[in-house]
Amino acid sequence: GGGDSSGSGGVELTLAHSYTEDQPQHACGAEVIKEEVEAADAGMTVEIYPSSQLGADADRIASVQSGDIDLDIQGASALAAAYEPIGVIDAAYAFESTEHLAAFFDGEASDTVKADFKDASGVSVLGAWSAGARQFTASEPIREPADLDGLRMRFPGSPQFLLNAEALGAQPTEVAYEELYLALQQGVVDGQENPITNISATNIAEVQDYLSLSSHAQNSNLIIAGPVYDELDADQQQVLDDAVATAVDGLPACVEEEETAQLEEWASSGEIEIVDDVDVEAFSAQTDAWFTDNLEGESLAVYEAIKSSAP
Amino acid sequence: MTVALLLIGILVLLLLRVPVAFSFLGPGLAYLVLTDQSVGLAMRLVTNSTASFPLLAVPLFVLLGVLANRAGIADRLFDFALALMGRVRGGLGYVSVGVSLGFSWMSGSAVADAAALSKVEIPAMQRNGYTTRFGLGVVGSSALIAPVMPPSIPAVIYAGLAAVSTGALFAASVVPALLMAAGLCVVVFVLVRRQPDIVQTGFSWAEVRRTGLRVLAPVGAPVLILGGILGGWFTPTEAAAVGALYMLLLGFAYRSLDLRVLPSIFVETVLTTAAIMLIVSSAALLGFVLARERVPQLLSELVLGITDDATVFLILVALLMLVLGTVIDATAVLVLIVPILMPIGLRLDVDPVVLGVLMIVSLMIGLLTPPVGTVLYVLSSTMKVPVGEVFKASVPFTIPLLAVCVLIIFVPGVVTWLPTRLGL
């Protein structure tokens, strides 16, 4: 648990996440944080529990709050369970690119949302990366908003993703992640959206005809820390911050390498047809108008902070 | 060390008749408190494991089985099977297997099947000169077809844990379930030679037609469930609800169900579901503790140190399931062991669907063996015979069930053939 003293009198930090050991979030993210922290020799060790071993996403947020888990990697839309406006980070076309997301979290634009999140939840945001952009797969190509008409698209059940569906002009339908492959295969739903690494990990290409590169949202991963962070001394906090920063710097390249390899494989095998002429301008103009109209209060403020931080 | 103490404590509690769920919940909570974790964590873990969409199929398939039972489907199947088998020597033995096979398409658990059918079939056999021992053996063993044939509650639980498609697992289980039925018929064939007092009933096409028409509509339930999944109309969980709705309407049409009995139907569903789900959630808590203590990694290294051969691995799995299935409830074994065995299986290129069907079939045999064999206790209590007597009766009938396990290990095609044909 939180800051258990290990034999040598140091602090043992628990780092949990939901990705498999093959995914970049583990190999280029969690592992790097562990190596950097331990190499700094600041009396801290890190134990990694991958693959939701310590509970599913929603469950682990509460564990981070209670100090049962010290460090975790979570999507912004999942963190919205503790502080709703932080979900806006996952809004469709809020970020123009991976670099935009990095710049937002690097600069002062993200200070308010991080501080408000900390006030509401007691949890610190140490950094964030994008694990690639979310793309559509479906039984039809999706090039412009009108192509979504009449398609039963599966979106994840959390509110931000459902807002995204509405903003994009899709008819969201609910299917549990566990039943998604079969539902797509048998045609219960026509399509879904996920980042390429997830599409690859769940073999969705086997049961879908078209991958439309809409890049309609950055798949954010926030590295969060529970109460133990506030108990560390200034040096240890710095070591942890630096370790996270190193992972944040290195991760996008890992993701890009994997995405490129996967896209090349699909292109050569023809398992799924890649549609790369999506009218991103039309989609992003539509979602921007929708979010500007429909978001309010702190959520709108987060959205505007993101937009104004575009590099 | 901590883990060893924990497991010994659990074993002692189990032997002291503490319910399986509480034998896991108590030590699990104690572990979290003693290792300085928050007490709320235990509750979050059990809640989280229960709040899973695929597991919603558990109450829904239980509901389907209760409805099918109350709607009198078992009696209809019995009449039809009897009409077909009337002139065959030992016909009631085959009837029992046949009824279980038919009912297995509407029931997801062996215990429901055994409880529903034993009271119809065993007295009928007793009246017609069969020994009680024969009746207990055939009814108990053929009840094991229900949890293997889709819809299957163990399959729903395995699919959720292993992240494989419930539809593929359902399709994969059909051939092994049919083989179980065929193997049981062989045992019936052998045993009825030694039953001198058997009385045979008559046979008439008119009776076959009359009783056959009475089972046509009930057959619609599995058609709707499996057809709905394969045809792309529903997800497996939704299909469970649609199947239960169909059975409810059928019961109303047959006038064997009415609105007044609905509350008791839901109460019965609650009691069965809660007993299963409490074990699922408690095993999830214990699984968390084991993960926290790095047991999966240790066991994985151990197994991979012994063998890197998929067949040897499957043999080890089957043996482990036969042993664990006799001492712990099958659901608990699945929740605890699947997260540990899955990664090893993947390393050895074992098809997770084959692994699942093998685990389920070999675990189900444990329902017929003391001390935890739930089917034994059901038959013992409904038929008022000692548990030991039921166990002795079922021994010859476990042979074909073990043979099916061996077949799955050495000819995995029996599992993969149908899902491949269906493109799953």
Place this chain on the structure above:
Amino acid sequence: MAPSESASPVGVPPPDAPDARPGPGTEPGGALGRVVRAITGIELGVAALATAMIFVLVLVQAFQRYLPVDGWTWTGELSRYGLVWLTFVAAGVLVTRDGHIALQVVDTLRPAWLVRAVHVLAHLVVAATGAGFAWACWTLIQESGNLTTPSLQIPMSFVYALPLVGFVSTAVRSLLAAVLVLRYGIPASRERDALPVSVNGPEQGARA
């Protein structure tokens, strides 16, 4: 839901008589018995409603895909919590009905007092565990104020309220069962009809 047998007042039946006490499991007789049965009715009623809710919501989710209506995207979430409620709110009733799945090897032991002692001990372990989890639910209700469910935004404290009821009930019923078994022996029904069938079989409903 209440057993049809007329309940005999606590204290009348001789200890260890084969048919010492009526009813499945460890239900007390007399006024206390009536209270327990009323509470059982409420707990089972809530759990049955949760089951019916799951049934209806999953049907809605299945059919709304084919109807020209805006989907309710919260059906999955509410039905998942329905499963949590049905599971934990029924935990206590299963104690009284001896409906929890348990290894029954000790029941075949001799002498009878040993079996009785083991039963009392098992009930006490369940009571302690029930109390521990009731405490866990209570802590969660207190500390998860700012967490809500993703879709319907139900406060997580609501989610844990019914499990709290179930675990308090488990603790109380197990204590009561321990006292009853200590005083009057193991209910006769446990050795005959009631046991596993009341968990899994059609007996329960047929008898009710």
